[in-house]
Amino acid sequence: DTEVTQTPKHLVMGMTNKKSLKCEQHMGHRAMYWYKQKAKKPPELMFVYSYEKLSINESVPSRFSPECPNSSLLNLHLHALQPEDSALYLCASSGEGFGNTIYFGEGSWLTVV
């Protein structure tokens, strides 16, 4: 089973709203990732968690707040977003050791109005 589950699949939110994207995996992976993908562009790395600790933040604005409550869950809290933040948000996970495959979820489509 190589499944990474993301919810919701679609989210529309106003610029003053607070919402969250959720990601879950049950593969025992200890690294989890958030990527952002704009239309017709490649995915861009946002955050990496390793053993439930934030290890990489690719200079992401503070209106995006990641959280890793346990080794199976990864959240992305959204607050005061801008319309240009509308994108596909992808979660991924990987096991231990160099060369281990990174598996992606199907993504959450976010529209900020």
Added chain:
Amino acid sequence: DAKTTQPTSMDCAEGRAANLPCNHSTISGNEYVYWYRQIHSQGPQYIIHGLKNNETNEMASLIITEDRKSSTLILPHATLRDTAVYYCIVRPPLTYNTDKLIFGTGTRLQVFP
């Protein structure tokens, strides 16, 4: 991070082999070559990866040149469902808590009947 160069787009007739090239002339000795594909509106799907030797799985074959400066992904019998953007990615050396995938622009493969 080692950069990759791929053609922007390619066409392939259904049933024929699709050969997707990738140049990674600055690859380091301990960096893997990964291939992912992304079908429209879905999350990236892992295809195959390799270090030095050629690799084959149920989806594709990966041919890496002896000097490791380029590789070719081969889909032996392309189908319409293989129409997607294919990403060749060089995975940076793993240092503590910094494992990640950096996507380039990819090749848009169009399989036609």
